[in-house]
Amino acid sequence: MKKYQEQVDVWFKENKWEYWQPLAIVARLFEEGGEFSRLVNHVYGPKKKKVDEVVQDMEEEIGDIIYTLICFANSHNIDLDKAIQKSIDKVVVRDKDRFTKS
Amino acid sequence: MKKYQEQVDVWFKENKWEYWQPLAIVARLFEEGGEFSRLVNHVYGPKKKKVDEVVQDMEEEIGDIIYTLICFANSHNIDLDKAIQKSIDKVVVRDKDRFTKS
Amino acid sequence: MKKYQEQVDVWFKENKWEYWQPLAIVARLFEEGGEFSRLVNHVYGPKKKKVDEVVQDMEEEIGDIIYTLICFANSHNIDLDKAIQKSIDKVVVRDKDRFTKS
């Protein structure tokens, strides 16, 4: 993720933009998450579109969600690679424990 | 809320509709919440629209959120009046404690 | 909903509280929605709890969501009865059209 975080950061600096205030980023995350949710519901909820019809849009929404998180992370000096690796490790470790105990 | 819950229920029964499956209702709640969030961000986030321009839309989104919750409540025999009153009481009681202790 | 809106409003005025800023209310809505979502996932997602085990908690979360919306509505002069009725009417009207056209 390092290169994405830097790309965004460089771009903001070059344009002298500031990151949105944190609560506005959260509101954006809610919005983007809601759009993603709508697409998933179109396929797996009552509307029954085919997944092929919306998978491109899903990709776009997921990209937008992660972009939103990059903005937040950059404005709080959060290293996303570290964050992701820790979340993956939690699942792996949690599971390892489960398997060795049994 | 009783009359709204009944109105919706009668309507669904007359049309032989079934309530969506619960996870689809949650996805809809996410979507509706996200739309509401977008509007609030337009006014109080970086976009700075005037509140008058969107307050009608806000009203609509809030109505849609509560309608979504009515559908969930109806399909789980949840009494919304009881639910709301309890949530209000929590705040009141929490506060009463705070004030009488001090 | 009128009585709930008034109850909350009176309580806030008596205690000289102010409603949170709108983006903070949205963040709270996200939080409460997320807690509700977690409960629904416990029953209908991969965890398979029984609905009886969590329906009380669901009621509580739904109450909290609506309480959050009451706070927002009160601070924006939004009449929730009107909002809910309009959302219900949309569904009814949308459907009436569909049935008379066919």
Add this chain to the structure above:
Amino acid sequence: MKKYQEQVDVWFKENKWEYWQPLAIVARLFEEGGEFSRLVNHVYGPKKKKVDEVVQDMEEEIGDIIYTLICFANSHNIDLDKAIQKSIDKVVVRDKDRFTKS
């Protein structure tokens, strides 16, 4: 993101796990987003904690959100690197247009 997607995929295959159904992943995303939202509200909303007190937790929540999206992406053959790059490009391009037009 490729290595994270593969790590998770290998782990799921080794343990013969299946990815959750899509609507359950959306519900989890709502939950994780809500937890993140709560933390942000603790600092920038009415509660006024110091950001140092929660930045570690924020990092964890963001990691969990992205992990949730990795699971969805893996179960839909979505390439997250492509997705992120496209979302970044949208902002850059949108802006380039704006600046060259003026």
